[in-house]
Amino acid sequence: MWLMWGIGVAGYVLSVTNRTSLSAVGIDAQHRFDADASTLAMFAVLQLAVYGFMQLPVGVWLDRWGARPIMTIGMVLLAVGQIVMAFSPTVGVAIAARMLLGAGDAAIFPGVLRLAAVWFPAQRSSVMMQLTGICGQLGQVIALVPLPLLLHATTWEIAYGALAGGAILFAVLIAALVRNHPPQMTEDVSVNTDTGTITVVTSSVDTRVGIRAAWANPGTRLAFWTHFTTPFAGTAFLMLWGIPFLTAGEGFSTGEASAITSVFVVAGIVLGPAVGAFSARHPQRRSRFLVLPAVYAQIVVWGAVLLWPSPVPAWLFVLLMIALATGGPASMVAFDFARTFNPAHRLSTATGVTNVGGFLAGLLAILFIGIAMDIQGASRPDLYTDSAFRWAFATQVPLWILGIAMIIRERAMIAKRSG
Secondary structure, three states, rough: OOOHHHHHHHHHHHHHHHHHHHHHHHHHHHHHOOHHHHHHHHHHHHHHHHHHHHHHHHHHHHHHHOOHHHHHHHHHHHHHHHHHHHOOOHHHHHHHHHHHHHHHOOHHHHHHHHHHHHHHOHHHHHHHHHHHHHHHHHHHHHOOOHHHHHHHHHOHHHHHHHHHHHHHHHHHHHHOOOOOOOOOOOOOOOEEEOOOEEEOOOOOOHHHHHHHHHHOOOOHHHHHHHHHHHOHHHHHHHHHHHHHHHHHHHOOOOOHHHHHHHHHHHHHHHHHHHHHHHHHHHHHHOOOHHHHHHHHHHHHHHHHHHOOOOOOOOHHHHHHHHHHOOOHHHHHHHHHHHHOOOOOOHHHHHHHHHHHHHHHHHHHHHHHHHHHHOOOOOOOHHHHHHHHHHHHHHHHHEEEEEEEEHHHHHHHHHHHOOO
């Protein structure tokens, strides 16, 4: 079982590297494609839009065919997207490449969650989800440090070609070694080792009926809004706008900016197990004592950064990284909500609905920041200012307000239904 999950999660690390591969080289991309801030934002926005759109069909396909074929196809799409990105002659082709990448990326994380559900007993679910999320953070480290070093030491084509080569390698590994379910089983199942109960995971539900049924459940909606609200600020910062803000806006060197953003990954790795253990032990308190406090922490520390007289000290940015890092483990609680409140035959469909939330919020945050930069006349790296970035990052506030309101609403709906 550990081999299946290990191959899957290693592929997930690679998919996160591909997903965030513009995080430390966004300014390089602007120079290469002569792109303004809104156009740079569109690289990530359309990538995440495709990722989010694909979550629902991917969930249905996983329910029907299992993890191995879907993850293999996903890796192939990642490879094609990065090959196109490596040799893109125009910004339009490059954006299309990022959309291909988003489609491939969409298959990997839900596929790994399915492998964990099928190969591990149900009582390990919370821990395995957190462990998967923790391991995925390592992909951000690769995107933040080795990738820009490789790009600046060689060429754009070689750096992105290397990412494509890694995706091809994992497509082969997944196709050759990963199995949808244990060999003694004829169907995808989850086995509870305490009770011996065998739950069939495979489903024939492949129409909009399954999606509507999942969304009709307030537990799925709570999962969606939890995933919508908790990680988007970290996604926007780490995926695109953080390094430009720290370097062009706040005057840090590229190395210093990479070191600061790496704190996000370390903090996520440290916080993940604690959040997973609390979630498993106190399932009735997860939104009140894990999810909402993580969001409030992000709002408070971001507020301090935006209001602090320039220049903002490095220690406050380190604190911001820790606050943003709480969003990753808190967002994984959303998948526990989806699993808890839905029958097994809708496992991947509900997971897909949930996963849409975080990436919908992420693409909106990235887009709003890019538009706000352009409105202020800070459309290119040589025009970036600290003040422009601060006003642009303030556009995240409405997303937090909406998410908090909906989490509270869906919690009340669940309490009313159960009480």
